[in-house]
Amino acid sequence: MIPQTDPKAAYLEQQAEIDAAIARQLASGWYILGKEVEGFEAAFAAFLGLPHAVGVANGTDALVLALKGLGIGSGDKVATVAHTAVATVVAVEQAGAVPVLIDIDPVTYTMEPAALEAAFTAHPDIKAVLPVHLYGQPADLPAIQVLAQRHGAKLIEDCAQAHGAKLDGRTVGTWGDAACFSLYPTKNLGALGDGGVIATGDAALAGELKALRQYGWREHYVSDIVGMNSRLDELQAAILRVKLTALQRWNARRRAIAAAYDAGLAGAGVSLPAVRRGAEHVYHQYAIRAADRDGLKARLRERGVASNIHYPVPVHLQAAYRDRLIIGPAGLAETERAAREVLSLPMYPQLSDAAVEQVIAAVRAG
Template sequence: MQEGNFILGPEVASLEEEFTAYCGATAGVGVASGTDALLLSLKALGIEPGDEVITAALSAPPTAVAISLAGAQPVFADIDPVSRCLSPHALREKVSGRTRCAVVVHLYGRMADMPEIAGIAEECGLALIEDCAQAHGASLLGRAAGTWGQAGCYSFYPTKNLGAYGDGGMVVTGDDDLASHLRSLRDYGRTDRDRLGEIGFNSRLDELQAAFLRIKLVRLEAWNRRRRELARRYLEGLAGLPLGLPDWDGERNHCFHLFVVEYEERDDLRIHLAKRGIQTAVHYPVPLHLQEPYLAGGLPSCSCPAAERTARRVLSLPLYPHLSDEEQDRIIEAIISFFRALA
């Protein structure tokens, strides 16, 4: 602030370099939000009105909104019920002559089946974008989230594993030309201060948020270790109960942005925990293909039964790095008491 740099200054440049190195990518481009990271990536990859973009039916609404803002038609594919991420089989079934791109979501911090999905994208000639808004620090087979496709899109919303004190986002990529295009798009489409090369956007990460994020990035690995430790304690403490538990390899394929269980009478369990002062959430109660803007004449345009069933059952339990073992033990005991009362 003393130097008078507020937008796209040295703090942003340093964060781009440091986060890119953390992900093992070649370049990083800071933008205003995770939604903008998706939108600008779609535009930079040449997605146009009339193009179809396939994505998972279960995700936060911004995934679909970004596709729509790019002028494309979202096509919703079902999830794998174990990983809760995009099903490779469903992806392949949805490919048509108009399909140009797939946006794969690493939901809740769990990596999707990227070897299979990347293979399908290459075989079908599709651009591949990763929605990594919940996957900071997740990796699969030694490759970080965001490095399997042409663009990896991160959100720095305050609740993320790496969160700012406001909105922010970044695209990581292994393509220097794509990075250069993204830098132009985020700044109105300018080629220099006074000339436009195309019509772009105002989507710039500010210096203050970048400075905060650089401080927090140093702590991300420690915070993720604690998240995984808490996840392991949940898995051990809740074993044997009639709950659907997260699928995890015990290593780095999950960074546990959220710890999500499944139960048919989800709302009853949620009320039981609320009465004991334990806050939970539902991510997400309405699959994307059932959201109002994507209905056709008030009816869904497709069926995604695994996503629909999962949405009816999911419940996010408290999990954050500063949750103590004692607090977590109280949550586990409250869940056990719920099922004990049903016996």
């Protein structure tokens, strides 16, 4: 069976270097917020071209802390999307804020600026905008940034699936007031456990985030503000420093696999992913659309090809959220349509050319 994703393959590719980093860190005797975290934060910030990165426990916490650090809290409205991992909406509510759900563009699956503008008209008290760079595709940041600035709203980028993606030559994560990355094992840059990181160009915000992630401490054992416990582990930071060195190469391989899929699946009766003009997609997922998505998924499995659905139920239709979230005036028709049709094919840098050809043949036969 060709897996849909394979984080173990990434570990095996760098096994000697990762094992050495783990041994070095274990021997150091320092296991929480030490040199490994500081080193990873500096390297990741440099990778983005920003001065500050703050490691935290996971991607959800990154969103929560970014919202809190920017003063978004109890009762404040945050515009975001429903075609996303539920963590995006979970984070908004954990910060005490209120999600306002915006529909997506059916081609790129990212926040539709016209729908966002309609939401600002209906809810002029929206305090923050939280677009998701879904599947590795940058959202329409120029348009979204203009709208956020016009309405005095903070812009927080959810970059959980877009490490290294670019738009108009500018790396995602550098457009907003803050940017949040998950480091979950299957991400383009993934730890061997949980992890997250927040990036910003604002030194004061970075300082606030470092306090918030550790009980609000600016002085040891003294809480200056109300914080939480959300620290990136030293061991994961050591692993991430190794894996960061391969990220550009791995993203290039993902684009090569996507190009092979594009060529091999042309005319196969499924809709292929498009790339936004001016964007450098990093293909966290290669998501096709099919009218008989569930049938295709079953037939691929019969032919030895695993696939996945990102995401089968929009957040607003899930039992925990149904009938209690604010939906923008443009509705969520495209979000609901995508949830019925999208299917993610195998996508990870270590996927062989032979496996790619097998996937193409299986889809065409389906």
